[in-house]
Amino acid sequence: MNNAINATHLTFLLTGAFWTLVLSLMAFVGGGVVGLVIALGRTSPVRFLRILSGGYVQIVQGTPLLVILFVVYFGLPTVGYSLSPMLAAGLSLTIYVSAYLGEIWRGCLEAVPKAQWEAAECLALSKTQRMVKVILPQAVRIATPPTVGFSVQIIKNTSLASVVGFVELARAGQLINNSIFQPFSIYMIVALLYFCMCFPISVFSRRLERTGASRLKAAETAVSA
Amino acid sequence: MPVVVLKDVKKSFGSLQVLRGVSFSVDKGDVVALIGASGSGKSTALRCIDRLETIDSGTIDVCGYSVSDPNLDLRRLRLDVGIVFQSYNLFPHLTVEENITLAPRSVKRMQKAEASEIAREVLAQVGLSDKADNYPEQLSGGQQQRAAIARSLAMQPKVMLFDEVTSALDPKLTGEVLKVIETLAASGMTMIMVTHEMAFARRVADQVVYMHQGRVHEAGAASILTHPTTAELSEFISNDL
Known part of the structure; x- marks a missing residue:
């Protein structure tokens, strides 16, 4: 019996990596949309919305992603909603990511100086115009480095989807290992593939932070000059 | 016919009473300098006029609007x-021209070309014609403040309020901003300015309102700055020299 890692195994791992990326994208888009709603709720002038979104964040952040995944995949069918492993993983990650992105973005919205709201208000802009044309564009700038940084967490956390049988990179590694039992080499390759996906994003995030900082510095020197 | 009228305006922040019954009025085309020590309530009074603060009692009328009316449409005011x-508050993500055209375009629904034309006019007025495409961070403090004045002017307001607009600037930059305000005053704009520039107030103001401990302590023509009648104003002015 041939126990060596061959090209078929590598193709299988690469396919797994592809699904890891797909799942990451689902989580990022879904979590981003819900996260934006959460961030707006957290900074809303309406008390009820603040409490509701704050409660959501507390509950999700206080629950392991694995447990969310179990509830969605094994729990929902008992009340009549059966989801495929991929949808279950996508939904769980969406819930998880939205709570964290919501909090990150809330901080970024609050980091825009209050005086900007006031200046916009004094120009007779409506509440929506103030938010959309003055506050959000500035918050997006502040939010970009931490958001890109967090997407590394998303990619790594998709590996948990393997427990409900979704064949992404980690699960692909497990399956190959079950047949040829070479855990060290296989999981090293899996780790390397994760690293190849995450490292460029980390570098990008760090560069964003640096350019953000230098932009600020340039602004300071321009003012003091 | 007064454009701005304050009658017995009172305002507290928590247990601290900042305005203890402030009354004064501003006629159309007049320039009023609001002076006084830090904490005398002059900035608060100014902010109340634009309803950035709500008042506890008294009345404020601005251009026919009752500012103290809770149902007032603030956007019309x-x-x-x-x-x-004081801190300019330009929008850092927009160029100078975009800062100026934002409100005319989104509030007055002006076409881009028309709004740009207005931007050109107001920028010429404040001497920044060559800075339309710059971002605020590329300008000096004095230029930023003049851009902020231009942004306000583009909405063609009937009254302009200035809240210590030169306090963050060095003497040279202060000079260029004051020159813009002075030209504006000469053009007949109704203005209320909170300022620490006594020489400027003396030169430009039609009326000087001296605030002390939340009240109008002394008010009158600019000559009260050279011939104060109360001991407090005379002491306040002597500190300035």
Whole structure:
């Protein structure tokens, strides 16, 4: 019996990596949309919305992603909603990511100086115009480095989807290992593939932070000059 | 016919009473200098006029609007009142021209070309014609403040409020901003300015309102700055020299 890692195994791992990326994208888009709603709720002038979104964040952040995944995949069918492993993983990650992105973005919205709201208000802009044309564009700038940084967490956390049988990179590694039992080499390759996906994003995030900082510095020197 | 009238305005922040019954009025085309020590309530009084603060009692009328009316449409008030702040508060993500055209375009629904034309006019007025495409961070403090004045002017307000607009600037930059305000005053704009520039107030103001401990302590023509009648104003002025 041939126990060596061959090209078929590598193709299988690469396919797994592809699904890891797909799942990451689902989580990022879904979590981003819900996260934006959460961030707006957290900074809303309406008390009820603040409490509701704050409660959501507390509950999700206080629950392991694995447990969310179990509830969605094994729990929902008992009340009549059966989801495929991929949808279950996508939904769980969406819930998880939205709570964290919501909090990150809330901080970024609050980091825009209050005086900007006031200046916009004094120009007779409506509440929506103030938010959309003055506050959000500035918050997006502040939010970009931490958001890109967090997407590394998303990619790594998709590996948990393997427990409900979704064949992404980690699960692909497990399956190959079950047949040829070479855990060290296989999981090293899996780790390397994760690293190849995450490292460029980390570098990008760090560069964003640096350019953000230098932009600020340039602004300071321009003012003091 | 007064454009701005304050009657017995009172305002507290928590247990601290900042305005203890402030009354004064501003006629159309008049320039009023609001002076006084830090904490005398002059900035608060100014902010109340634009409803950035709500008052506890008394009345404020601005351009026919009752500012103290809780049902007042604030956006209509702000179409008539322009305000410039000490910290400029330009929008950092927009160019100078975009800063100026934002409100005319989104509030007055102006076409791009028309709004740009107005931007050119107001920028010429404040001497920044060559800075339309710059971002605020590329300008000096004095230029930023003049851009902020231009942004306010683009909405063609009936009253302009200036809240210590030169306090963050060095003497040279202060000079260029004051020159813009002085030209504006000469053009007949109704203005209320909170200022620490006594020489400027003396030169430009039609009326000087001296605030002390939340009240109008002394008010009158600019000559009260050279011939004060109360001991407090005379002491306040002597500190300035």
